[in-house]
Structure formats: C-alpha cells, structure tokens
Amino acid sequence: MNVWDSPSDWIRFWIFEYNASLPFNLLTNQTLHSIAINKPRAIDGLGKNKKSRLDGSTFGCLVFREKRVTNMIGRKYASLFCQQWPFFLFFTVIFFTVFVLYGILTIPTTTMAPHKLCMIPGPIEFHEDVLAAMGTPATSHVDPNFIPVFGESIEMVRKVVLSEKAQPFIVSGSGTLGWDMMVNLIEAGDEVLVINTGYFGDHFAECLEVYGAKITHLRAPVGGRPSADEIKQAVAGKKYKMVTVTHVDTSTGVLSDIKSVAEIVKANSPETLVVVDGVCSVGSEEIRFDEWNLDVVITGSQKGLGVPPGLSIVIASPHAIETFKSRKTPVPSYYSNWNKWIPIMQAYESRKPAYFATPAVQLIYALHSSLKRITSQPMEATFAKHQQVASNFRKTVQDLGFKLLAHTEEGAANGMTAIWLPEGITIPQVVPSLATKGVQIAGGLHKDCAPKYIRIGHMGISVMEDERGHIQKVIDSFKQTFTELGYLKA
Amino acid sequence: MNVWDSPSDWIRFWIFEYNASLPFNLLTNQTLHSIAINKPRAIDGLGKNKKSRLDGSTFGCLVFREKRVTNMIGRKYASLFCQQWPFFLFFTVIFFTVFVLYGILTIPTTTMAPHKLCMIPGPIEFHEDVLAAMGTPATSHVDPNFIPVFGESIEMVRKVVLSEKAQPFIVSGSGTLGWDMMVNLIEAGDEVLVINTGYFGDHFAECLEVYGAKITHLRAPVGGRPSADEIKQAVAGKKYKMVTVTHVDTSTGVLSDIKSVAEIVKANSPETLVVVDGVCSVGSEEIRFDEWNLDVVITGSQKGLGVPPGLSIVIASPHAIETFKSRKTPVPSYYSNWNKWIPIMQAYESRKPAYFATPAVQLIYALHSSLKRITSQPMEATFAKHQQVASNFRKTVQDLGFKLLAHTEEGAANGMTAIWLPEGITIPQVVPSLATKGVQIAGGLHKDCAPKYIRIGHMGISVMEDERGHIQKVIDSFKQTFTELGYLKA
Numbered sequence: 001m002n003v004w005d006s007p008s009d010w011i012r013f014w015i016f017e018y019n020a021s022l023p024f025n026l027l028t029n030q031t032l033h034s035i036a037i038n039k040p041r042a043i044d045g046l047g048k049n050k051k052s053r054l055d056g057s058t059f060g061c062l063v064f065r066e067k068r069v070t071n072m073i074g075r076k077y078a079s080l081f082c083q084q085w086p087f088f089l090f091f092t093v094i095f096f097t098v099f100v101l102y103g104i105l106t107i108p109t110t111t112m113a114p115h116k117l118c119m120i121p122g123p124i125e126f127h128e129d130v131l132a133a134m135g136t137p138a139t140s141h142v143d144p145n146f147i148p149v150f151g152e153s154i155e156m157v158r159k160v161v162l163s164e165k166a167q168p169f170i171v172s173g174s175g176t177l178g179w180d181m182m183v184n185l186i187e188a189g190d191e192v193l194v195i196n197t198g199y200f201g202d203h204f205a206e207c208l209e210v211y212g213a214k215i216t217h218l219r220a221p222v223g224g225r226p227s228a229d230e231i232k233q234a235v236a237g238k239k240y241k242m243v244t245v246t247h248v249d250t251s252t253g254v255l256s257d258i259k260s261v262a263e264i265v266k267a268n269s270p271e272t273l274v275v276v277d278g279v280c281s282v283g284s285e286e287i288r289f290d291e292w293n294l295d296v297v298i299t300g301s302q303k304g305l306g307v308p309p310g311l312s313i314v315i316a317s318p319h320a321i322e323t324f325k326s327r328k329t330p331v332p333s334y335y336s337n338w339n340k341w342i343p344i345m346q347a348y349e350s351r352k353p354a355y356f357a358t359p360a361v362q363l364i365y366a367l368h369s370s371l372k373r374i375t376s377q378p379m380e381a382t383f384a385k386h387q388q389v390a391s392n393f394r395k396t397v398q399d400l401g402f403k404l405l406a407h408t409e410e411g412a413a414n415g416m417t418a419i420w421l422p423e424g425i426t427i428p429q430v431v432p433s434l435a436t437k438g439v440q441i442a443g444g445l446h447k448d449c450a451p452k453y454i455r456i457g458h459m460g461i462s463v464m465e466d467e468r469g470h471i472q473k474v475i476d477s478f479k480q481t482f483t484e485l486g487y488l489k490a
Numbered sequence: 491m492n493v494w495d496s497p498s499d500w501i502r503f504w505i506f507e508y509n510a511s512l513p514f515n516l517l518t519n520q521t522l523h524s525i526a527i528n529k530p531r532a533i534d535g536l537g538k539n540k541k542s543r544l545d546g547s548t549f550g551c552l553v554f555r556e557k558r559v560t561n562m563i564g565r566k567y568a569s570l571f572c573q574q575w576p577f578f579l580f581f582t583v584i585f586f587t588v589f590v591l592y593g594i595l596t597i598p599t600t601t602m603a604p605h606k607l608c609m610i611p612g613p614i615e616f617h618e619d620v621l622a623a624m625g626t627p628a629t630s631h632v633d634p635n636f637i638p639v640f641g642e643s644i645e646m647v648r649k650v651v652l653s654e655k656a657q658p659f660i661v662s663g664s665g666t667l668g669w670d671m672m673v674n675l676i677e678a679g680d681e682v683l684v685i686n687t688g689y690f691g692d693h694f695a696e697c698l699e700v701y702g703a704k705i706t707h708l709r710a711p712v713g714g715r716p717s718a719d720e721i722k723q724a725v726a727g728k729k730y731k732m733v734t735v736t737h738v739d740t741s742t743g744v745l746s747d748i749k750s751v752a753e754i755v756k757a758n759s760p761e762t763l764v765v766v767d768g769v770c771s772v773g774s775e776e777i778r779f780d781e782w783n784l785d786v787v788i789t790g791s792q793k794g795l796g797v798p799p800g801l802s803i804v805i806a807s808p809h810a811i812e813t814f815k816s817r818k819t820p821v822p823s824y825y826s827n828w829n830k831w832i833p834i835m836q837a838y839e840s841r842k843p844a845y846f847a848t849p850a851v852q853l854i855y856a857l858h859s860s861l862k863r864i865t866s867q868p869m870e871a872t873f874a875k876h877q878q879v880a881s882n883f884r885k886t887v888q889d890l891g892f893k894l895l896a897h898t899e900e901g902a903a904n905g906m907t908a909i910w911l912p913e914g915i916t917i918p919q920v921v922p923s924l925a926t927k928g929v930q931i932a933g934g935l936h937k938d939c940a941p942k943y944i945r946i947g948h949m950g951i952s953v954m955e956d957e958r959g960h961i962q963k964v965i966d967s968f969k970q971t972f973t974e975l976g977y978l979k980a
Contacts, residue, residue, distance in 0.1 A: 086575075086576065086579070089576070089579055089580075089583070090579075092583075093579070093582075093583055093586070096583070096586075096587070097586070100590050112625075112627045113626070113627055115627040115628070115629065116633075117628075118627075118628035118629060118630055120630050122848070123628050123629070123630065123631070123848065123851060124628060125627075125628045126627065126628050131624075131625040131626075131627060132625065134621075134624040134625050134852055135602075135621040135622065135624045135625045136603070136621075137602045137603055137605040137608075137615075137616065137621060138605070138607075138608035138613050138614060138615045138616050138798075139605065139608060139613070140608055140610050140613065140930050140932070141613070141799070142932075143606075143930065172662065172663045172664040172667070172799065172800050172802075173662045173663045173667070173825065173847075174662040174847035174848050174849070174850070175847065175848060176824075176825060176846065176847035176848075177662070177663070177825050177847070179824065179825075180823070180824050180825035180826075183824075206824070207824040207825075210820075210821075210822065210823065210824045210827075211822075211824070300848065302848055308628075308850065308851060308852040308853075309631070309662065309848040309849065309850050309851055309852075310662050310800045310850030310852070310853055312662075330700075331700075332700065332701075332822055333670070333700065333823060334666075334669065334670050334673075334696070334697040334700045334701070335663065335666060335667050335669075335670035335697075335825070335826065336825065337700075356666065357663075357664035357665065357666035357667070358612070358613065358664050358665060358666075358790065358792060358799040359664070359799065360664070360798065360799050360800030360850075360853075361613060361798060361799055362624055362798040362799075362800070363798075363800055363850075363853075440630050440633065442630070442632075
C-alpha cells in the first residue's frame, strides 16, 4: 500500500522560505528526494505544493509523509498532533519548566546523599527533614526564631517519656555526658546499686565512682538480666542513694524491666533515686516516666530520637531536682552543673533567651524536627510499632537458625538485636560483606565475647516508615551474606 | 506601509489539515480574518496559498504576517528563525533540559535558606559547603569513610594554630567545655593567675575554682588590658601553676597580647602553664602555638572556625600533657578526662576507630569542610585579612563619630568590635532595627555596662570572601539605623 493512499497517517511538514534564489518551482522531485535521504528516517514518498508568491519572496510547503502503522485512535491524535504540534511543543516546554521549577523549589534543602544504610544500634538513619534542619543557616542562639524551637524541644522531650512535670536538660555533648550529670545527685560516699546488663553498666558505674559513689553491682550473665527476686534481695534492708539500670544495654541488646525495677526500689525506699540509662531506649522502648516513678532518664540524640549525635538529653523528676537542691556539698563540676543549666532550660521553655554556653543551634533545630514527627502520633503507636518490627525481626533471624544474646523474648530490646555468629564465622567475614551490600551493622562490644556476635539496630524511621524498606533490606543482605558464607542454603 | 511589501519581516505560519470537510478553496478571506481576530496579536494581513490536493485530503498553508520593525540583522536572523524555528525550539528544549539537570546535579545539597546575616561575635555565617556537610546522612562513628575525616580534622586543627606537636581534642560540647577540661591540669590548691579583660575571664576563673584553683585576678578597666609591666609585676616572685588569658574577650572586644604574656610568664617560670581562651580568636587572630610557647588554646567550633556550635576544641602542648600525666591526684571528672580522650584522638589520627563517647559525626564533617577551606591558604593570609577588614571597620565606625570599647588599636580584636552607643540611644532601638534590615548584631554583655554598647562580629567567610558583601551590608544597615534614629545625617 502506498502511504499516499492512507491520508490519516502521520505527516511531517518541512517549511522553507526561498528568497527567489532558488525558485520554488525549480525544486524537482529529485532534489526533494535528495533532501529526504539525508534525513535519518525512511521517507516513503513526498510531494510539494505549488509555489505561492505572496510577495517578493517565494514560499512553499514541502510535505513529507512517513509510513506509520497506527490504529484509528492513534491516527486521530496523530492527525491532531500533526496540525497543532508547535502548540503541543510550546505547552510541553511550559509544563516542563513549571514542573522542574516546582521540583527545585520543593525538594528538601538537603536531599539525602546515597550512603550505606546505618543499621547499627545508633547513630540511626535520619529523616530528610532532620538533615535539612542540620543545615539551618547561621542563627544566633538568642534569635527570636530559635528561642521557641529550643523551648518546644524541651516540652516535646517531656512528651516522649510521657511526663508532665519532669525537668529536661538538652545540652551540647554526647550521651556519655548524661552519666556525668549524675555528679549533681551523687555526693562522696553515696551508695549506688548498678543493675548491670553489660558494657554500659560497667562504664556508668566507673563514671559514678569518679564522683565518689560506692558501687554495688548486680550482674547477670551475658544476655540475661537480674530477676525481680534478685533485685528485691539486693535492695532489701539497704537504703541506696541511687539505683541505676541500663534500659537497653547496647552491648548485649538486653532490655531491662525498668517499671518493675522502679516498683521494687521505691517499695523498699521511696527516697532512692531510680536512674535509667535510656541512651538506647528513649524513642524506641516504652517509658512512662511519671507513672513508673522514675527519677532520671539519660539519653543522647542519635538513637531513638533520630537526630545526629551531639546532644546529651537528661530528664529529671521533681524528686531528683529536690535531692540535687538539698545536697550538702557543692557540685564538683562546672560544665555538668545543673545550677548552670536549670535557669537556661527554664528560660528557653518560657520563651526567653539565656546564656551559659552556646547551645548547638543546628542540632536543636534537627531535634525539634524529629520530635515533631515522633510526637505527631501517640507514643503508644511508636512503642507498639517498635515491638512489632523487633519481634518479627527476631523471629526471622531465629527461623534462619541464629541464636540471640538476649535469653528471653521479654528481655530482648525492641530497638536493636544482638545475634551470635555461627561457629567458625567471624565479624570480618560478616560486617564488611553487609557493607558491600549497602548495610552497615556493628560487631560485638561486650568484653567477654565481642568477636562472637553482631549487633543490628532497628529504631526510628527505619521502623516507623515501612515504605523505606530498611528492615527488609537488612534481612535480604543478612541472608545473602550468610548464604555466601555457606551457612544458609541458597 | 503594508507589511506585504516588506518580505523579510517575521512571518507566522499556521498549518491546517482539512479532511475535505471544509474544502480549502472554500476558506474565504472573511473566514481567515475571523480566525485572525481571535488571536491575541494584531494581524496586519493574511493570505492563503492555493489548495494542494496531494491525496485524499486537502492541505493548505495559511500565511499570517505580523508587522514588526526589525533592523537588517534582525531581519536576517528573523528570516532564518522563521524558516527553522521548530529546530530552534527543539534545541532550546534540549539545552534547557541539560542546563536544568546540570543545575540540579551540581547545586550544593544544602542551599542556604534566606536568613538574617548572623554578624554577632559567634555563631558566625557558615559556608554552604559546611552546611551541606551538616546534612551528611547517617554515618557510623567507626565507618571507614568517617575515620579519615576525623583524623584529618585533628591534623588541621594543629595547622590553624601553627603547631607541629600539640595534641588537639575535638569533643562534643560547647566552647565552655574547654574551660572544664582544665580540670586535667588543675589540682586542688593550685595557684592560677587570670589575666582578666571581661566577662569570660570572670567565668573561666569561676570554672577553675570549682576544681580547687586559687585564683588571682589581674584586671583592667572595661576596654583595656593589663600592661606588660603589670603582668611582669603580677608574676614576679610567684610560681603560678597556670596563667590564663582571654585572647579576645567577647564581652568587650579587647585583644590580649598573648605572645607577650607567654614571654613574660615563661621568663619568670617556664613550668607555668600558659592557657589561652581562644574561643573568639582561633581562626581570626594570629596564634603561633609552638613559636610563642603556649600550653593550651581552648576554642569552640562556631566562631573563627566557621562551623555550627557543638564542638569543644582544645589544643594542648607536650608540656601540658606531661603536667597532666604527672598529676598527683586523679582527675575529678569523667566526661572531661583526658585519660579518656587522648586514646580516642590518637586512634583517629592514626586512622583507627575507637570509642569512649559517640562523636558528633555531622559536626565533624562540617569542621573538616571548614578547616579544608581555612588551611587551603597560609594562615598568615587569614590573619592579615581579618586585621585589614577589622581595621577598616573600626575606622569607618569611628569616622561616623562612634567610640569603641577597646582603648587602643592594637588592643582591639580583629574578629569583632564592641561599640559604645551614643548618649540616649538604647540597644532595643538599635539591634531590632538592624535585624529588620537583615543583619543580626548583639547587645552588650559586660556586667558593668551591658545596656550601653553593641557588639558586631567580623570573622570567617564574612571577612575572607569579599564577594559576599557581608561587611558592607553591616555598614550600610548600621548607617541607616543611626540615620533613622537621628544620630547620623542622611
């Protein structure tokens, strides 16, 4: 079939203006064919319309037809397009421009660079908005825009631990600085019971000893936690100034039952301070500060709170503040001294500036962004989601034949999991292999068995936002690595 | 003149395909005119070429001419454009697309949001690259990518103070934490001379007293600094454990001559530690750590180093480290204890990970970015530029009739200036007025006269990168404010 018999096929128009130098009627079919064969696409036929001398110059339409197989609807639109294509092109450019400009104006100021998923038990993955807040341009720490950001952050910290009346401290420093702040509550010779479930119990105790505390450790084997009876026995008949408990020991992934600890301790001696190391639990584990009668919760920004490291966050009960105020000796620290920090926190919370040390403005903007997201739904939803994801994760890993450090399901953390490596497989075989698959996990940390296990974090947006697929990526890479190592079958 | 007589004027072609429903030769001039008047632009004339029956359908070119006044060159290109405009449009779209994609791919991940210029004496304005580094996605503190970033930052800190052998500490915390770290050098009862030029001398002394230091203040009137003779007299015949000097007291803008202080102190007693509070001087004032025989320089990230607040940076001489190691009593601090931090700094500098507290990964990426820029040229260039800009700034302000707190030119800081307000003008009249003009400056801070003066910072990129026009903007807004207040003539 000759295309000229198929009038609705697509048509290409080429329009030339000839200024009489090559009179249009001298364009032979041969010339037209020689133009046509220089085009990249086959031309089935071509024609020219008669020259049209409208004025001093000569115009003409050269009509090239291309053979196309189109259905009837296609033909209709092809025909429309053929008539109107400059308009289509024009509007395409306009729409494209608007689309691109809209895109540019609405992308977060920080788009997240490609990187390994950070699935260690902190620092965790950060939301794009949090990273954008990190890039807040220079802002004075007493700027009217910053003051409410700091003030609201203090209020939201309280909400995260379900407290109405605790005093939060948000201070430049790492989570470790939170331990140091216990210098405000300890006086030389004070007796402290440390409920010790790993590395962080040991080091918290070491910190308290620097400030004169006399430490009694209540230890459990690796992966276990002291039972309620053991705790009852430990506190019975003795009035400790303070009992500390690591809510989740990041070295073992063991979860302590802080509600029960507080109950037992307060039943024995209501004045004893219950201090929770919540560095690896605030934002991922259930904490009911007021209801459970806790006195201090210590945390850092980089775990369940989903903010880059650099902020020490401590929450103190009215009882803790009273204990601090009624101490007999001066606080033997300058930077950690609550006498310096309480007026700052109170000032910002009442939307006034104050100065002791320049706050980490950008980190506080980031904290504000993350806390807004966390507190946008009831904390119960966050607790439940972490429990559900952690429970599934543990089941998946155990179904593959792995054993966990945590001895029991209820004694296993919901924000991280520590997993024994199978006999004969070492950390340098596993961690770098997952890294090449785009997933960063951590090796062991407990001094007795560090080379024998790995630790995987599951907190924050990686847990709360399924659509990111972080947990699945961890599981897939984990399976792949152990398949490559011959431990799992392909 | 009828456009049809002007053949090279721009021409618009409208091309229609008629499927015989409206035979082309039935298109009257009237119909064409009625099409023309529905177009937004005036059509001077129009014509049609004769119908051309190439196949079953009817084609035609309707040629509309628009009147344009074009010069000859314009006509030539107009004519070319007229012939080839679909190609021009096509390539325009291609170029536009490439341009936009290139733009998207090369914009810094953080573009700086519009904000008031932060011209207080710290935090200062941050470079776009530094803010982008703040948005670094989640990265483990032991990630192979992060370790050299931390290691190089430690090395570059040394370069900024022109030292070969000092031990830098980069720790999560505010500049104030640097004072706290002097707990490593002070033992109860140690005698310390504080060369005091303002608020920060008072508070540094307060910090040292917490750790048992016995303080002797050598004060100067507001805006002055103790003379060399006064310092000689103060140290004569007394062996201080430590002499502290605030290099630039941010409360007064007074610059101390730390070279001369160190000379005098070491001549009297080489063992005495010379400790420089360089929070408001490192990166903006000349410091020759080794050559001037300094023992400690304390700073924060948010001033001359051009990084958001949140890092405490301390640089200690081998003599300071020896003094620390030979102390008789244990360091009475946990978080500030150099026994904890020295192994961390040494590990990262030798490109190995280590753990005491989670470092502020993103802030250290930002520090690395800023230090790269600062150390990309000799420090002498940075010192000279700050001196030149500060000197010009002081002259401009003084020429306008203002008086500075600093009594002398050589005793005035190069990174900030404190300016007395004219009689009857108050801070609430001045600072908010400059803020509405997009410039944030600070009020006074010295307890004796805080309401009577203002402070303006000139450090970092605002000084080093003229093309940003920051200093000029400050001067313009400053003049405008005082003109509005009636102090300056319009």
